Amino acid sequence: MEAFQLLSRGGARFDKQRFKSDVQIFNKAPARDVKGKGVLIPHDAQLPPELDFFKYAKAPTGKRKAEDKESDVHAEGKPERAERKRRKIEDESLDSDDNHIGTEEDIPTMQKHRVTAKGSDVPKPFTSFEDLRERYHVPPLLLSNLSEHSYKHPTGIQAHGIPILLEHRDLAAVSPTGTGKTLAYLMPIMSALGSPISSMKNEGGRGVRAVILAPTRELAHQIHNECLKLAAGRKWRAVLFSKATASTLSDKNVRDKVDIVISTPLRLVASIQEGNLELNNVQHLVLDEADRMLDPEFLSQVQEVIAACTHPNIQKAVFSATLPAGAEKLAMGILRNPIRIIVGLKDTPLPLIAQTLTYVADDASKLPSLLTYLSQPYNPPLLIFTSTQPRTTSLAEELIMNGISNVDCLHAGMTKKERDDAVSRMRRGESWVMVTTEVMARGMDFKGIREVINYDFPTSVQSYVHRIGRTGRAGREGKAVTYFTDEDGPFLKAIANVLLQSGSSVPEWILKLPKPSKMKRKQMGKVKRADTVNAARKIGRNDAIKKRDMIAGSKRRKEKELRETDKNREEEKSDK
DNA sequence: AAAAAAC
Structure with a gap:
């Protein structure tokens, strides 16, 4: 409160403690209007114990209904459109049964998150990060780093996506904004890199083993930070690719000691073309914000990166909160025997x-x-x-x-x-x-x-x-x-x-x-x-x-x- | 439909 009175006089710096711990602040005094400037102190928003993002999914309303209505109104003359829509919805609900994704007893998060999976031999989701230690021999350090950063319960995309990636399958994952997609691909990649008992053997070659592509530098930077958090205490080298690091990596001896490269596409393409980077040992490739990366402007660059990843056993994954049909088609063309996971409703x-x-x-x-x-x-x-x-x-x-x-x-x-x-x-x-x-x-x-x-x-x-x-x-x-x-x-x-x-x-x-x-x-x-x-x-x-x-x-x-x-x-x- | 972003 004191800090805000200071602030309202203008010019004073924002209290740095303010956002250090949101929860702490949220528990504080009721919302008050700070004189003049209308800055509100938050008072609500305790973190819910379980992140129940998809309450609305239980009783589908909104778009589904709106779509139907829309079809009724506009379908005159072309009833097949309404019909197709209805079939699509049915298909989706069938998917989960076909793939034996699990029952509610197995996976308490399932119903809440309304996950649909499509693909062959979909691995079962898990309920607690600890399960991963036994099931996939995920290194304990990784798990303790997780709990250190207060990742307690997996979100829908994590519960479903991580096993898929740990089984070295290709994945197209769609999950709403802010549901922990970054962790969903970083964790299994780092596990695979460090685990001696992984499905693929690492003795084959030298050089970068994982590449993550993101559309903006800021996002790449943020992913790199997440990566460092997870990697704490282990010798993994994660590099945020930039002009500076690119020149460092042009030294082959340095390059060979790098595990993960996080980059925007064009930066990577430039280095490849200069002959300063080889991606022939890349076994994990992730496109974050996949639909954006498959936009016409990025597509050719991304394709070039993919082409440079010549390792036969490469695992590819695409992640986004949105995946329009065109982008999905492109993605499916890039992936090999992929599994598609959709959490919640697409583009919502x-x-x-x-x-x-x-x-x-x-x-x-x-x-x-x-x-x-x-x-x-x-x-x-x-x-x-x-x-x-x-x-x-x-x-x-x-x-x-x-x-x-x-x-x-x-x-x-x-x-x-x-x-x-x-x-x-x-x-x-x-x-x-x-x-x-x-x-x-x-x-x-x-x-x-x-x-x-x-x-x-x-x-x-x-x-x-x-x-x-x-x-x-x-x-x-x-x-x-x-x-x-x-x-x-x-x-x-x-x-x-x-x-x-x-x-x-x-x-x-x-x-x-x-x-x-x-x-x-x-x-x-x-x-x-x-x-x-x-x-x-x-x-x-x-x-x-x-x-x-x-x-x-x-x-x-x-x-x-x-x-x-x-x-x-x-x-x-x-x-x- | 149209701008932004990528080097």
């Missing part, structure tokens, strides 16, 4: 995240809305997503100029050092408001984040799911606010369905929006937009105006409002 955020959609009319109305939001109590640190680097920078500047404390900014246009510093400040709890791009959207695990704001509308369902997945991690609650403007109309419904699917509510009129067909979306753009505008005006407009009026305006803001009304007028004209 956790119900722990309370999501809202907020109408803000147009771009110019966003800043006033955000400032209003920040003038009320909120839970720091706050993560704000924008669509471009320049917008990230300028929004951060605006916030600072409007007197918001401890604003930070992070995008890939910044130098490595700037990026590293921003992440450290975030980890230390010194940032209250972090404005960022997609670079932070995936994988990043900041335990303190309880609120995410999509200042700019996400460009895909996947992006949405990952962005808001920065909160609500490891069983904690989270909050996500998404601004939408008239222009976002065509994509609104898709996101709205995601909200529904994960147990958040959506205004009726959004659900009634017609679903724009792919082909017609372009030409219909105008019409759709008009629909949205009208519907939005009825419900959201007044709120938006009220909000704007509530803000005592600085000159800057008044200018903004003027510009905004001008724009509105122009748009109204052009609509006609």
